[in-house]
Amino acid sequence: xxxxxxRDVPPHALAAHLPVCDVHPSAYRHHPRPVCTPxxxxxxxxxxxxxxxPSGAIVVTTSEYGPVWAPAGVYCTPTCHHNVHVxxxxxxxxxxxxxxxxxxxxxxxSKGAPALDDAEWKAAGQALDLWxxxxxxxxxxxxxxxxxxx
Numbered sequence: 001x002x003x004x005x006x007r008d009v010p011p012h013a014l015a016a017h018l019p020v021c022d023v024h025p026s027a028y029r030h031h032p033r034p035v036c037t038p039x040x041x042x043x044x045x046x047x048x049x050x051x052x053x054p055s056g057a058i059v060v061t062t063s064e065y066g067p068v069w070a071p072a073g074v075y076c077t078p079t080c081h082h083n084v085h086v087x088x089x090x091x092x093x094x095x096x097x098x099x100x101x102x103x104x105x106x107x108x109x110s111k112g113a114p115a116l117d118d119a120e121w122k123a124a125g126q127a128l129d130l131w132x133x134x135x136x137x138x139x140x141x142x143x144x145x146x147x148x149x150x
Contacts (some may be wrong), residue, residue: 022074087124088148100128
């Protein structure tokens with residue numbers, strides 16, 4: 001289905017034409033296939049992008065999302081989107097100077113850790129990885145209470 005044709009499709013029918021969940025691409029996770037309008041999950045939370053812009057970054061402004069310098073994202077179900085942000089929040093709260101992967105492992109092994117699956121934890125850790133790769137400091141997120149909630 002072409003992009004022009006998608007504009008004529010009602011939002012509730014988009015799930016039949018778009019990937020339902022790029023975080024969980026295999027059929028085992030979503031069976032039967034959920035009927036929902038997929039969410040667009042920014043790989044780097046928008047609130048972080050509004051709070052700090054790396055030197056030389058190109059800021060893109062859209063009417064739907066506002067200004068962002070890292071517009072990349074994936075489609076996912078609303079539940080998966082929520083779960084990934086729960087993981088991001090837990091990871092930012094727990095960060096103590098380690099890598100994102102070490103922090104995610106620490107959070108997953110802690111008592112009372114959110115019950116996310118491997119793909120959701122990977123997506124949550126990816127947000128912190130991307131932030132640090134751009135030159136962002138997770139301590140800045142903690143100091144400004146930018147936890148990464150959706």
